[in-house]
Amino acid sequence: MGRVLPARNVPFPSEVEVLVIGAGAAGLVAALRACEAGAEVVALERDPVPRGSTALSAGLIPAAGTRAQARAGIGDDPARFAADILAKAHGEPDAAAVRALTNAIGPAVDWLEAAHGLAFSVIEDFAYPGHSAQRMHGLAARSGEALVDALAAAAEGAGVPVLCEARVTTLFADEDGRAHGVEIVRPDGSAERIGCRALVLACNGYGGDTTLVAEHIPELAGALYFGHPGNEGDALRWGAALGAAARHLSGHQGHGSVAHPHGVLLTWATMTEGGFQANAAGLRFHDESRGYSEAAAEVLAQPGGVAWSVFDGRIAEIARQFEDFRRLEAMGALLTADAPDALAKRAGLPEAFAATFAFFEHAKRSGGADPLGRRLAGLPPLAPPLHAVKVTGALFHTQGGLVVDERARVRRADGAALPNLFAVGGAACGVSGSKASGYLSGNGLLSAVGYGYLAGTAAALIGR
Numbered sequence: 001m002g003r004v005l006p007a008r009n010v011p012f013p014s015e016v017e018v019l020v021i022g023a024g025a026a027g028l029v030a031a032l033r034a035c036e037a038g039a040e041v042v043a044l045e046r047d048p049v050p051r052g053s054t055a056l057s058a059g060l061i062p063a064a065g066t067r068a069q070a071r072a073g074i075g076d077d078p079a080r081f082a083a084d085i086l087a088k089a090h091g092e093p094d095a096a097a098v099r100a101l102t103n104a105i106g107p108a109v110d111w112l113e114a115a116h117g118l119a120f121s122v123i124e125d126f127a128y129p130g131h132s133a134q135r136m137h138g139l140a141a142r143s144g145e146a147l148v149d150a151l152a153a154a155a156e157g158a159g160v161p162v163l164c165e166a167r168v169t170t171l172f173a174d175e176d177g178r179a180h181g182v183e184i185v186r187p188d189g190s191a192e193r194i195g196c197r198a199l200v201l202a203c204n205g206y207g208g209d210t211t212l213v214a215e216h217i218p219e220l221a222g223a224l225y226f227g228h229p230g231n232e233g234d235a236l237r238w239g240a241a242l243g244a245a246a247r248h249l250s251g252h253q254g255h256g257s258v259a260h261p262h263g264v265l266l267t268w269a270t271m272t273e274g275g276f277q278a279n280a281a282g283l284r285f286h287d288e289s290r291g292y293s294e295a296a297a298e299v300l301a302q303p304g305g306v307a308w309s310v311f312d313g314r315i316a317e318i319a320r321q322f323e324d325f326r327r328l329e330a331m332g333a334l335l336t337a338d339a340p341d342a343l344a345k346r347a348g349l350p351e352a353f354a355a356t357f358a359f360f361e362h363a364k365r366s367g368g369a370d371p372l373g374r375r376l377a378g379l380p381p382l383a384p385p386l387h388a389v390k391v392t393g394a395l396f397h398t399q400g401g402l403v404v405d406e407r408a409r410v411r412r413a414d415g416a417a418l419p420n421l422f423a424v425g426g427a428a429c430g431v432s433g434s435k436a437s438g439y440l441s442g443n444g445l446l447s448a449v450g451y452g453y454l455a456g457t458a459a460a461l462i463g464r
Ligand SMILES: Cc1cc2nc3c(=O)[nH]c(=O)nc-3n(C[C@H](O)[C@H](O)[C@H](O)COP(=O)(O)OP(=O)(O)OC[C@H]3O[C@@H](n4cnc5c(N)ncnc54)[C@H](O)[C@@H]3O)c2cc1C
Pocket: 021, 022, 023, 024, 025, 026, 027, 044, 045, 046, 047, 050, 051, 052, 053, 054, 055, 056, 057, 058, 059, 060, 061, 062, 144, 166, 167, 168, 169, 202, 203, 204, 205, 226, 227, 228, 230, 231, 232, 234, 396, 397, 424, 425, 426, 427, 441, 442, 443, 444, 445, 446, 448
């Protein structure tokens, strides 16, 4: 799949001004925006209902300088947000792309609220590592499913057709790389062609393609993929066939705390609030404060590809606000004991675990150095009841992709933009650099909603 054929002499029974492939957050925002700019738009989605990885996410969009922040009395601005992104990824992302996204995302969130009734509020009771201000915007349900449903409802309200069960298999383009249309295949195997004047690739990255994952993120080859399985790297293949540049393909968001074998996320608040991870030998193996994304490969590198996340009753109470945590409790994933040696017994860990626990707690109290580099002084102590959950590492989504300009136009290797092709969300190169550690919470929906907002307007200008 993901092929490009010559457009010459290919008839298109119908043509639209702007065609969008994929109806997750990125595609729906791009379609809404293009419609508002006066273009005739159609979005194509391979699934029966728009869902994508967006529906699997927490639906939290980081944005600076919004009305929701002003209502909550939070001072923030795009430059500060941009600095946080660049700091997390050690300056690797393209500064112009970071600027374009951080400038666009605030107005995008305000516009979704004012024009389409998405009532955002800012998360204020939890600090996201690496963000110097409270800027995570979510709908009341705090779920990605609610976000994608609200966007799909907005598209319907605006009269944007979202054609579901329409998998795009082929792009048709001329020698200049201008896209003329696509072929879609329906579940019954029938094929249709649709012409377009501007084309927006919003079909996310390649997390659902095990071969591409093994090639670009070998440390997570064979790891659990927690994102939408239908994201199979089509944008990347089409882009490559059209001479587009791709960058940071090894960049991704991983997670080092997916309960095993339950396959349910255990919130990283279990670590940031003072817990730690131990391997099957009962030993800590990394600095848990660096972040959940880079922890995925650390956990997978341990014997059996698993670890135990250790925390206590106080932390469990904080974690209980998340539905996933409550599910884990109901599934019996939490082991509980009153002392470290008893917890070790329950988990089948060797005696070394009790020493690991004692050292960790002593360093917290005494301010002693942690050989793994974590700042332990001042962290709250772990007190009975103690809990342990067996976890593994997983891939959430890929962050590398097609290189785009400040309007989300796809660039060739020489830097020039392709005539009428856009890439948004996970289809575009994100702002996390080439490593898992460069992922700042929210970078996924930032490039979905931010690039969707920019591309929709620009594609309408080309398409009309
Ligand atoms: C468990 C989890 C939690 C996350 N939490 C967060 C979070 O809280 N904040 C955050 O910012 N990010 C988060 N992310 C990342 C975030 O979900 C993604 O970055 C974002 O949803 C990407 O949006 P998108 O529109 O590009 O892709 P998607 O939402 O995946 O949409 C792409 C759509 O394209 C369709 N498609 C693919 N190929 C084709 C084709 N050939 N033809 C037609 N349709 C096609 C797919 O079916 C899909 O519906 C999380 C991800 C996961 C997996």
